[in-house]
Amino acid sequence: MNSGSSITQRSGATQILRNPVSAPKVVKVMGTAGTAYEAMSKKVLGRRLVRVFSLTLGATFLVFSFQLFVTGGFHFTPSFRGAIKNLFSSAAVFVLAVLPTIVIRKTLISYPESTSNSLSTRVRALFSSPSTHATVLVFVACGVIQSLISAMISSGANLGLLASTSRHPFHLNERLIIFLLSNASLGVTYAFRELWMETSLPVWPHDILPIQGLISKSLTSVPSALGFPIIHSFVFSAIYLSVRRSVWRFFLSWFGVFTRPYIANFLRSSHRSIDTGLFVKITVLELATVAGWEIGKAILRVYMVQPMMISQNSASPIKCLLAGLASTSPYFKHFAQFEIAHCAVTSTQRRLDVYSDMSSPTTFWNEVWRAEMVLLGRSYQALLNRGLTASAFSSMYPSGPSNQSTSPDLHGASVIHPQHNNAIFLQPKKHVYDSLASSQTDLPPSPSPAPRRALPSQSSAPSKVPAIFTSGLSEQAPSQSQPAPQRAxxxxxxxxxxxxxxxxxxxxxxxxxxxxxxxxxxxxxxxxVRRMLVRLKVRGTVRRCLKTRQLDVLAIQALSALTAASLTEDPYGQVQRDIPRTLEAFTSYLSALEIFVEQLQLSSQVSGAWAEEADETMKVIQEEVEPLIDAHREGIRQILETFREHLSAFKFPPKSLE
Incomplete structure (x- = not known):
């Protein structure tokens, strides 16, 4: 099937970069066909991390210099000594108070997103996670260290270690204690705030853009985050003044022998703990601390998710990308998946490499197609099981014989874009294209397809849908004849x-x-509060059922682009043999997604008495689910429009034509 049809360009939210101006620079990483994709990626990420450190160091120098200038530290003079002192102080703050936060954020990037759908489970998971303990400890230590460095080099601030008297020569300085406690408290609250908001999760870009513009855009979030330390300084000061006398009296009454020589004067009425000058220094210190942390986070989030094109430096680019798809880390797998989708859309030569390989019974196309189908199949099964494991799902919904068809019907009204005033009986489809392109979907009780056993793919026959996609569906969703979960x-x-x-x-x-x-x-x-709880519930449900939704979007884009381009570029026609199976997979997954969306909408309308529940549910659906639905529809449309005149030559599975 070689005709003059061209690839239909994508539009909307699922578009991948086609602008040659924004193409990424080639990363000079030498590798062979056997080089692991993760090893090559780590080299690139290591170089990016060095850039993050250098940019954050420069920003720390500016922020810390401004802090010292405002709080009355050493005065800025054109002397060489003042410049050196400022440089070394800023470097110490970066190494001891900012760099550890960047490192801990880097480790949190690979952590899975939270799937808790209630406030109690979210809080319980947050406090029980080992990453929470490490993160809080790092931020508290960094906050205390930065306050110590600031106190050491500040002049005229009365922030020395001791406030000696004739009676107590080793009496501690309460102002320094307050100065340290304020930033320690800031570290605790800031760490829990970041963990709760999951700001360390990667925000994957949909395009490849110049890095300078992305950094500038990311840094715009820093000013909005500076309101938090201002509020914290007021709250901390108020709390400390409220409990100060009770706390120090407790220490003196229970540990008086040990503590009296060091804190005896803290309870005197003439002793002032927090005055205006100290409050200003605390506020400026917390502003500088959060600014340094936020700048490091903003720069790190850009560099750690920027797409990389590294397979072209390998002896076998396709094998290198396949190794990336086989990675157990979703973080590295996303880089490989993006590169496959990008090359499938923009690079004719890379597509020809996939089409022209006939060196073995298992061709490059078969391997790419199967890898993508395995990914989509696992996501599809997880969606059917509503995120439950096979054992848990089997215990809730026992499998049993059923004469009713469990395949999703593709003739009803779409959930995302409902059709009004539909006829009760739809007109029969007169063409294969009209049947497959129909976006209307009925909503049966069960979205599970009929069981089917897949055969190993061979070069002489069309590749079969992997067994993980089409078989092993004893753990199917509940039908009308099966017990519902609430009837346990x-x-x-x-x-x-x-x-x-x-x-x-x-x-x-x-x-x-x-x-x-x-x-x-x-x-x-x-x-x-209601909106937050509803959003937490719906988002947790979506994340549990669609854990790899972003990878699925890229997989659909790659398959649809390779399939559409094969009409004019595939010399052997091996891609066209898999078109029926590809469309069957897309339509089955799309039908299950629409049923899932309707169930979310119905649950918000039935279970809640608040209008906000339906609004927040739709917002989560638009943010988390609709990009995947749009990718399916766009992929189906692209394939059908490309092969519209040739669809009668294909033999489609009956389920795909219903």
Whole structure:
């Protein structure tokens, strides 16, 4: 099938870079066909990390110099001695107070995103994670170190270690203690804030853009983060003044023999703990501390997710990318997946390398196609099981014989874009194209396809859909004849679950008895909290069911681009043999996604009495699910429009034409 049809250009949210001006620079990394993709990627990331360190060091010098200037540190003079002192002080702050935070953020990039769908499970997972303990410890240590360096080089600030008296020559300086405690408290709250908001998760770009523009855009978030240290300085000062006398009295009463020579004067009425000057220094210190941390985070987030084109430096680029797809780390797998999608869209030579390989029974196309199908198949199975493991799903939904078809029908109304005023009986499709291109989808109780066993792919026959995509579906979603999860026996519920149910019922009865004006005012005040809880619930559900949604988008883009281009570039026609299976996989996955979206919408409309629940549910769907749905629709459209005149020559599975 070689005709003059051209590849249909993509549009919208699923578009991959086609602008040759923004093409990435070639990374000079030498490698052979056997070189592991991860090893090559780590070399590139190591060089990027050096750039992050150098840029953050320069920014730290400016921020710390401004802090010293405002708080009355050594005065800036054109003398060589003053410049050297400022340079060494800034370098010490960077190495001891900023660099460790960059390193800990780098380790958090590869951590999986949270799938908790309730506040209690989210808090419990946050406090029980080993990464939380390490992160909090690092930020507290960095905050204390930066406050120590600032106190050491500040002149006229009365921040020395001792406030000696004739009676107590080794009496501690409470101002220094407050100065250190403020930044230690800042480190604790800042670390938990960052972990809760998951700011260390990679934000993968959809395009390849100049690095300078990305850094400038990322740094725009720094000023908005500076409100946090200002609020913290006020809150910390108020709390310290409130509990100060009680805390020091406790130490003197219980450990008086050991502590009196060092803190005896803290309780004197004439002793002032926090004055205006110290409060200003605390505020400026916290501003400088957070600014350094935020700048390092902004630069790191750009460099650590910037796409890299490294396979072209290997002896066998396709094998190098296949090694990247086989990586157990989703972080490195994303780089390889992006490069495959980018090359499939923009590089004719790389596509020809895939099409022209006939050196072995397992060709490059078969390997690429199977790797992408395995990825999509696992995601599809996880979506059908709603994120549960096979054993857990089997216990909830026992498999059994059923005469009803479990394949998703593709004739109903679309969930994302509902069609109004549809006829009760749809007109039969007159053409294969009309049947496959139909975006209308019925919503049956179960989205599971009928079981099918896949055969090993061979060069002489069309490649089969991997077994992980089409078989082993005994753990299927519940149908009308199967028990629903909420019908489990009461004995399986824990005491905590029963207590929560009882409290919820009591609260609802009390709430219904409240005056109408009180309920209206309470709804307005509690609206942000409700939105946060609903967003946490829906986002956790989506993440649990679609853990690799971003990788799936790139896989669909790569397969659709390679399939569409094969009409004019595939000399052996091996890609066209897999078009029916590819479209079957896309339509099955798309149907399951639309059913999943409808279930999310129905749950928000039925379970909640608040209007915000439906709004927040739709926002999460638009952010997390719709890019994947759009990628499926765009991939199907691209293939169908390219092969529209030739679809009658294909033999499609009956399920794909329903």
């Amino acid at each position: 026996t009461q004995s399986s519920k824990s005491i905590g679950d029963r207590a929560v149910e009882v409290l919820a019922r009591i609260w609802w009865v009390v709430w219904e008895g409240m005056p109408r004006d009180f309920k209206t005012a309470a709804e307005i005040r509690l609206s942000p």
